[in-house]
Amino acid sequence: MTTPQRDQRSRTDAPFLVGDRVRGTTYVPPDLRLHESPEPFEGVVVQLGSGYPKVDAKHAFLWIRLADHTERQSLVSETELVTRRRES
Template structure:
């Protein structure tokens, strides 16, 4: 018997896992000298959170790799899992 989903999603409380396909809006930190604007994206999760305890307390971030192999930062709350 073969599985239809070659990589079943493990049971976890984490909203996203490394390798998940997601869609959302990029996060641009508030800074009066930044010229970037938030943009829509679709890609694969490569990192969830900063990796440092307490750093993401006020906003949980993730990093997503796009098709052009660049990465974008996004808020977990503004990102959705694609099936």
């Protein structure tokens, strides 16, 4: 009996992959908008989704690492691809 091999290739139908360079506008939850404002960014995708199914069902999130090594959250709908990461 052989063990089935999992396909290690990235999904090509996903709008963004970890490692992609993207730009857009940061997401600030409504309850924090008194202290923070959405702002433009460019960075690298480090996480797809929030990790919480009920949150992801309502909003499609990305986490982006900026050049200063801080991270910001953005909505997929407010983000665009700059360059696709290359497969090794």
